[in-house]
Amino acid sequence: MTVHTKGSGTTWVGRSIRRLEDPALVTGRGRFTADMPATHWVRFVRSGVAAGTIKNITAPEGASIVTAKDLAKLKPIRPMLSKFNYVAVGQPILADGVVRFTGESIAAVYAPSKDQAEDIADQIEVEISEGAPLIDAMDALAGDAPLVHADTKHNVIVEGRIATPGFEDVWKTAHKVLHVEARSHRQNATPMEARAGHAAYDGSTGRVTLTCTTQMPHLTRTAVCDILGIPESDLRVVAPDVGGGFGQKMSLAPEYVLLVWLARKLRSSVAWTEDRRENLIASFHSRDQHVQLEGAFDKSGKLLALRGDIVANIGAYSCFPTTCGVEPLMALAELPGPYDVRAYDCRSRGVMTNTCPMAPYRGVSRPVITFVLERLMDKAAAAFGIEPTELRRRNLIDKFPYTSATGLVFDDGSYKETMEMAIKAIDLDAFRKRQKTARDAGRYLGIGFATFSERTGYGSPAFAARGMEITPGFETVYLTIDPSGFVEARIGSSPHGQGLRTSLAQIIADEIGIDPEFIKVVHGDTDRSPYGWGTFASRSLVLSGGASLLAAQKIRAKLLKMASHFLEAAPEDITLQSGSAHVIGTDRSVTIASMARAAYHQTHIFKGEIEPGLTETGTYDPSGTFSNACHVAIVEVDIETGRVEMEKFLVAEDAGLIINPMIADGQVHGGVAQGIGNALLEEIIYDETGNILTSTLADFLPPTTREIPEIELHHVETLTGNSITKAKGLGEGGAIGAPAAVISAINDALSPFGISIDEMPATPQRIRAALRSSGKLPSNGKTA
Known part of the structure; x- marks a missing residue:
């Protein structure tokens, strides 16, 4: 789906052009x-x-x-x-x-x-x-636990609670109550560059x-x-x-x-x-959480109420600027996810321990809460004797705008549509037949679904709701056409590999009718860039893109006014395309480069009607928008070794208008790879003395190409009014849905054994321990 920018004869938005930042990187000319x-x-x-x-x-x-x-x-x-x-x-x-x-x-x-x-x-x-060190947050909650900081009264550093009115009355009407007790072990982001x-x-x-x-x-x-x-x-x-x-x-x-x-x-x-050992032991960790979740369902399988208790191990100190509240408070606010549930009661605490401080990591708490919530949905489906996708179908949000039980306002999305797209693309009925045949032969295949919402592109109102002393939000862009006719966009956001320079150039190019290769995006320098908040929270394209569009619209208006002087035509009769201004229906034109030169060197010809130069500013601070997706994983579990083989991974994603499909796909691919690592491999392990046992990449295991299957992607584009570019964020989505989908698939594969893997990562050791505890392992390890 392509949306043309009004007044532009060329459309760059929606095209998979090559990333403008790559030539320097792939030829070894990058500056680190x-x-x-x-x-x-x-x-x-x-x-x-x-x-x-x-x-x-x-x-x-x-x-x-x-x-x-x-x-x-x-x-x-x-x-x-x-x-x-x-x-x-x-x-x-x-x-x-x-x-x-x-x-x-x-x-x-x-x-x-x-x-x-x-x-x-x-x-x-x-x-x-x-x-005596405290390593586990549950130990730090004990009444007789030593204090990590002697000047505090206890080890709970942040605590939030939400309880909707009349919760207990709703809870009492439940036909079935299902329970999940889940554990997410801590990770390290392990960037290529420490x-x-x-x-x-x-x-x-x-x-x-x-x-x-x-x-x-x-x-x-x-x-x-x-x-x-x-x-x-x-x-x-x-x-x-x-x-x-x-x-x-x-x-x-x-x-x-x-x-x-x-x-x-x-x-x-x-x-x-920093060397890799320092990075693994002393650079911010993430997602060390204990979650207890209960869901109350009516006779039809409709989710009536959720009750949760979240304990996040935040380490020894609070990270700056988000504070250690970022994980427990995001979990508290967003736990209901994409499901329509009106009654909600949850407590979430951040607890200090003698471990490395925690900080946001791609997806923040959402990979954990999505994993826990999807485990609840799978257990409910089993209790009601229906296909897991059918239970989700009965509970997914489908009317917009939608206000959640925690007060979040969801803009237009496609929660049911993306799931139906994924079901069709994966051919669920055919898989169930293949799964049965495999089980009869002693092979254990499983399929897992994860549906989720991803809050993206939110500005200062969302951060202010957390009570942050430092409230991130707005982004500003300075856009200049210099006397040579080249364009420079100075941005406050700070890209680090996600292709933002290219995407912003495409947005600007469409608005002012110039090729992206003539646009330079300057970032990451406090002497050159406007004050901005950097890159995090799937916000860069929405906020910097919005600010770039606003600045480009101002530049466009000025160019049209200048062109009207040169071409003796009304601005509304002029279009900008291919680096020139053209009078519609004629062969009269003037290049943008020549107008830019005049804006600086021949200002007298505009008789004071146009200010000198070609520089405009755009600032954007939106309320935010929700992306959504459905992830599907197919795995095979070897019950003798506990090894999980990834057979297939499929994503049906809705991130609004896709600016550059190739870059969008790359973002999802990278996130899914990290999510698979989260589900199967990555775990920072402390011993009882607080010493880290996973201090090298021989012990802390990130995924390699061997663990990542081919990823099949499908896109829906629900254009949102909450973003002036109509785009939503998707930087974290791949990492949010993948762990839940993979572990759901593992549990589906192992369902004949009556066990439940409710711990991330689902390592071979944990799988084998669960299988042994089931008492259903055959003596030859081949069939149940």
């Missing part, structure tokens, strides 16, 4: 933080224990070392919420007397080379009096330029300057090419604060590049 030379290299000395008191730090003679004593004048990192019983705790830049998780930075050493810095760091001796920072002092200006792997350059600048007590004009933050962010590079890293402080102290350049 770790490639930059520095006078001093930093290595952090990290705690080898999860809880304890620092007694002494001993360094070899002549070592250049920084400890908390040197940073005594710096403020701690202390993100704030004004709601949900939030308890503010501070995170020091370096551990100050107390360590609270394995991997916490205790000291920093610097030397002329990376190797020298590492050698010195290895010689630093840290004496720590160990305490964190890195480079801070360089400019002696002539007294400014520092911090180049780093961040998704939020402007907020990084604000936060670092607040902590150091310096003007923001003294710090420039640059995010160059970034090899994957996925949320892990959204939150402020204390290491970056130290780098800026040290560059100012030394009046030189300093750099740090």
Whole structure:
């Protein structure tokens, strides 16, 4: 489906053009933080224990070392919420007397080379009096649990509760009540490029330029300057090419604060590049949750009420700027998902432990709540003796706009339509016949469905509802046509691999009638870009795209007015296409480049009717929009080994108007791959002392091409009035639906054994343990 932009003779939106950012990357000309030379290299000395008191730090003679004593004048990192019983705790830049998780930075050493810095760091001796660590959030809830932070009353740092009026009255009318107790184990985002920072002092200006792997350059600048007590004009933050962010590079890293402080102290350049072990033990983790969910159903299988209790392990500190409330509060607000349920009662808590701090990771809480909710729907379908898709059909939202039990307003979507599309494309009836034949032969195939909503592209109203002291939202774009006729769009968002530069160029190109190759998108530089909030929450295309469109509309109006002077025609009789303005129905035209030159060099010809130059600003701050999808997984489970073989994966996706189908497909593919890793492989494992056992990629297992099957995609385009481009976000959707679909398929395959896998990841060990506990394994392991 293609929507043409009014007044443009060319349509770029809806076309799969190649990404404009790729040539530099594939030819090795990309610019990454770790490639930059520095006078001093930093290595952090990290705690080898999860809880304890620092007694002494001993360094070899002549070592250049920084400890908390040197940073005594710096403020701690202390993100704030004004709601949900939030308890503010501070995170020091370096551990100050107390360590609270394995991997916490205790000291920093610097030397002329990376190797020298590492050698010195290895010689630093840290004496720590160990305490009793809390690793699991459920243990931290116990009344006699030690406190992670001694100045708090308990370990619950944030708590939200929603209960709709008359809930208990509705609950009492239930025909059946089904229960799920689920566990999502923590992950690491594992971006291809780990964190890195480079801070360089400019002696002539007294400014520092911090180049780093961040998704939020402007907020990084604000936060670092607040902590150091310096003007923001003294710090420039640059995010160059970034090899994957996925949320892990959204939150402020204390290491970056130290780098800026040290560059100012030394009046030189300093750099740090995180190794993979550091990334796995000390870079923000995610999605460590316990969820209990009950659903009350009537005789027809209609979901009447949901009751939930969510406990999120948020680690030792609260992440900046979203705070640790991002996971438990998103789970609280969005747990009902795409289902029409009017009665809802849920409590959600964020609990501190002696583990690495948590931060948003692609999908945030939604992969967990989708997994739990879809397990409930599957169990209900089994209890009612109907096909799981039929139970979903009876409960999916189908009237819009729809206001959820938590007050979220869903714009137009296609929840039932995408599921029906997926059922047809996968040929469910044919699969059930094949499944029966396979079972008769001792093979266990399963199919799993996951339907979900994805809240995308939301601005400041949504974040303000969380009570955030720092309320992200709007995005601004500065759009300029320079005297040469080339276009520059400076954006506040900060791309890191998702093809945003190309998509924005397509939107702008359609509006002003110029090819995307003549449009340069500038981002990730606080000296060049307008203040913006970066990239997260499936928001970049909706917000930056909206701001780009608004700015381009202003540029277009000015070009038409200028063209009317050159062509002696009314603006409404002129169209912009292929780099020129044309009078409709004639051969009269003038190039946009020549008008741009005149806008700067011949302003007198417009007789004061048109302001000099061609620069306009667009700012966009929408309420948000909901994408939706249905994911389907087909798997085969080997009951002898517990191995899961992915046979097929299918997605029916609705993200509104698709700007670039190739980029959209790539986003879904990448998200599904991460979701499959979530479902089957990835788990950060702590032992009882708080030591991480998965500190290398030999232990923490991301998916490879061997685990990812061919992914079949189908698109629906429901145009929304909640986005001026008619596009919705889809950056996180692949990761949201895939875990639920895969684990539903595993449970479907193992249904003859009467077991339920309600834990992510569903590893071979967990599958085998469940099978053994069923008592139904045959002696030869081949048939039930």
